[in-house]
Amino acid sequence: MSQNIALVDxxxxxxxxxxxxxxxxxxxxxxxxxxxxxxxxxxxxxxxxVVLDIKMPRMDGMEVLSKLRETSNLPVIFLTSKDDEVDEVxxxxxxxxxxxxxxxxxxLLIERIRALLRRxxxxxxxxxxxxxxxxERDDLLLDDSRHLCTWKGxxxxxxxxxxLLLKALAMRPGHVKNRDQLIDLAYGENxxxxxxxxxxxxxxxxxxxxxxxxxxxxxxxxxxIGYRYKEQ
Numbered sequence: 001m002s003q004n005i006a007l008v009d010x011x012x013x014x015x016x017x018x019x020x021x022x023x024x025x026x027x028x029x030x031x032x033x034x035x036x037x038x039x040x041x042x043x044x045x046x047x048x049x050v051v052l053d054i055k056m057p058r059m060d061g062m063e064v065l066s067k068l069r070e071t072s073n074l075p076v077i078f079l080t081s082k083d084d085e086v087d088e089v090x091x092x093x094x095x096x097x098x099x100x101x102x103x104x105x106x107x108l109l110i111e112r113i114r115a116l117l118r119r120x121x122x123x124x125x126x127x128x129x130x131x132x133x134x135x136e137r138d139d140l141l142l143d144d145s146r147h148l149c150t151w152k153g154x155x156x157x158x159x160x161x162x163x164l165l166l167k168a169l170a171m172r173p174g175h176v177k178n179r180d181q182l183i184d185l186a187y188g189e190n191x192x193x194x195x196x197x198x199x200x201x202x203x204x205x206x207x208x209x210x211x212x213x214x215x216x217x218x219x220x221x222x223x224x225i226g227y228r229y230k231e232q
Contacts, residue, residue: 008038009053021106035059169229178226
């Protein structure tokens, strides 16, 4: 079954070239020329993944992402110009799963899309007859079969990337994971993502937990080394 990609960009050349490349790979593509049109289309007909430009007329990518994240954890890849480092960080903190800097190779974008969709599929697999896909760490519960995360019984809505990063840490409380290890676990060994991306995701995970419990402090930063889930 074909997977659906929503492409939101005001650059018609990018719309045309990316659409052709993705369709050649077997994806179904829906394109939107500005943020306002894209938000309405994505909300009315949710795709499997969104590729979203940051700078657009009528409604920029940041606002589109912010509104999407109010109701949806759809995987989102940002397209950003090479001078927009601040935008990249803000976008990741707001809940984007990945970003690609323009100009980019079509092959790189396709690999990032496939990697993110694979991670999404792993989280959406049907429940098995055993409970191996469930992790309980005192107040934390992670259930892979439902992509469910709860803290003290309250649901914490995580994106695919956020869930995988938290799971990687919670699997072995007290053990430090450096950023390279977390990148491999969340993105795969063949995808390049810089350290700042991981840091932004971890900050957002903390923020989401603190929204349900202001005393949450289970994810520890070891400066210059990495992160660990605190033993209780």
